[in-house]
Amino acid sequence: MLENVIAVGLILPDLARSIAEEHLAELAKLIESAGGAVVEQIFAKRQAPDPKTFIGSGKAEELKALAASKNVSLIVFDDDLSPAQARNLEKIIEKKVIDRSGLILDIFARRxxxxxxxxxxxxxxxxxxxxxxxxxxxxxxxxxxxxxxxxxxxxxxxxxxxxxxxxxxxxxxxxxxxxxxxxxxxKKRGAAYVVALVGYTNAGKSTLFNQLTKGGATSVDKLFATLDAKVQKIAYDVPRETVVIDTVGFIRKLPHHLVASFRSTMEEAVAADLVLHVIDGSHPQHGSQREVGNTVLHDLGIDSDRVIEVYNKSDQFGDIEPGRRGAIYVSALTGAGVERLVEAIRERELAGGEVMHLEIPHDQPRLAALLHEVAEVHEQRVTDDATIVTAWVPADAVHNFAQYAAATLLKPAKVS
Ligand SMILES: Nc1nc2c(ncn2[C@@H]2O[C@H](COP(=O)(O)OP(=O)(O)OP(=O)(O)O)[C@@H](O)[C@H]2O)c(=O)[nH]1
Ligand SMILES: [Mg+2]
CATH class of the missing domain: 1.10.287 (Helix Hairpins)
Structure with a gap:
């Protein structure tokens, strides 16, 4: 049976009611993700938090009566409580009291x-x-x-x-x-080009991961469905050998202990060549969710020129959203826009090198060795006097091979 829960938010003078409501809606979603049923959402309006009971003892007494009448066993606060506040509240309400951080930790522990x-x-x-x-x-x-x-x-x-x-x-x-x-x-993954999906929880990272890899990552309407970085080859034709990584989502006010301990998982994104910042464009709070994402990316030391913003769930918001510079609009659910996203990945890869069509004569063994060292060979065929190779060659090595280029793949191949 689901545990009955009351969700409590505090409204301070500088917080608009509508934002407080969005925050509490998110808390309700977190509670559901933890297996609870929200029977009541309560706001406490105050000039400042009460140091002893956070919401004031009068409000706490109200909660006590409400909890008793609705058969509630747990009260969840959207803000972090000091250990003393939680203790005092439990004494008054006589029910278990946890805060947002405690709840998120619980979800992570379950997942x-x-x-x-x-x-x-x-x-x-x-x-x-x-x-x-x-x-x-x-x-x-x-x-x-x-x-x-x-x-x-x-x-x-x-x-x-x-x-x-x-x-x-x-x-x-x-x-x-x-x-x-x-x-x-x-290291074993070697020189493969790495594309990491990052973003707010429930933005659609795993769904997009499935689109890009034709894979089977879990995507569900729950917060923090994904906790482990997942890696798979891209299922599209791109210039380089490319892997896609699905990562754990972010959330507003993620407990800092979690941020610290999940840092190694996020290192996957830090090591990526390209970061796709997935934003749920249909969410009323997508602006502030984007900010949360940007802050995390900044803290991880990921520079914005390594990031493409991907506005997901375009099937839900159509063209209302004004286009942001460089942003790409997709629906990971329907697949709309995914080709354009792949094209953007392709362009990024080609910016770092070239796909070359080479004929390396057999009397150039050192060059052939160099090619295998620095390039990614797609196709190779040996004739009597040369090795014919199609390969992606990093920009700084192109000059070594230019002399033997039959054609770049972007031009029509030379007919011999
Ligand atoms: N309408 C619509 N729903 C989508 C789209 N992409 C994902 N969803 C839904 O959004 C919910 C969350 O998707 P996930 O892919 O699990 O999101 P996530 O970013 O991996 O979430 P976490 O792993 O929890 O961080 C699921 O119910 C998806 O079906 C989309 O393009 N359109
Ligand atoms: Mg996920």
Whole structure:
């Protein structure tokens, strides 16, 4: 059975009601993605957050009555609560209280499958838990009761902290090993051209990944469907050997522990030749979602000239959206615009080199060796006096072979 949940948002003077509503709608979607059913969305209007209870004790009492009447077992706050605020609220409402970060961590923990993702999530969870451990302490105190319990509680707390710190150190160590393995895999992938799909959660990255690779990545209407970077060859004819990478989505106010621990997954995007920033053009908040994406890309050190913005779900917004310079409009669902996107990838690849049609005489073994070292050979045929090759040659090596070029592929092939 689904857990009944109340979602709570705070409206401060500088926040428009409509934006607060969008934020709470996103929170509701997160709650559903975690397996909860939102029975009520509540706003608290205040000049400033209350230091003790965040929404004020009067509002908290209201929540208590509402939770009791609607058979609610969990209250989720859209903003981050201090450990003390969460504790105070639980005392008043007598239901479990978590904040947005706690909820996102929970979703990540449910979704994590690979060893890397599980390690990353556990690390983030423990880092989140550490300052909140006092809750365990009050729990112990209550259990033991009577004289001397404080001492026992403290000792227990110290012990818990030490165990957690040791575990954190171990997980960090594991992640370093996993990262090394990943680097080796990346090297094995060799010189292939890498296109990474990044963007806000639910933007349609996995759906577009499936279009580009004719593959089977999971795409569902849930937030954070994808946690592991997935790699597959592109299914289109492009100048270079090309792989596409699907990555974990971003969200507004992603808990910083998660950002830190998922950094190694995002390194896949950092190492990419081309980053496709996928934006759900049909979403009312697509402007601010785009900003969230840009901030993450900037933090990862990804320069904008390596990025193409892809406005997805064009089947939902038609041509209303004014064209942004260099942006491409697609529908990953229907496939509309995907050819244009592939054309853009093609152009980027050709900007870094040329597809050459070469005839390398057999008395030039060094040149043939060089070709295999720096170029990507598509086709090769040996005749009595030469090797006839079609290859993508990086721009800085083209001059070595120019003399033997029969034709570039973009011109009509020379008839001999
Ligand atoms: N109408 C429409 N829906 C789309 C389009 N592309 C994706 N969707 C839907 O949007 C939802 C999210 O798609 P995903 O591909 O899972 O999104 P994602 O970016 O991989 O999401 P995360 O992995 O959660 O970060 C799914 O329900 C898709 O069917 C599109 O072009 N048009
Ligand atoms: Mg996905």
């Amino acid at each position: 994590a499958r690979s060893r890397e993702a599980r390690t990353q999530v556990e690390l983030a969870q423990l880092e989140y838990l550490l300052p909140r451990l006092t809750r365990a302490w009050t729990h112990l105190e209550r259990q033991a009761g009577g004289i001397g319990t404080r001492g026992v509680g403290e000792t227990q707390l110290e012990l818990d902290r030490r165990i957690i710190r040791t575990r954190i150190a171990k997980l960090k160590d594991d992640l370093r090993h996993i990262e090394k393995t990943r680097q080796t895999q990346r």
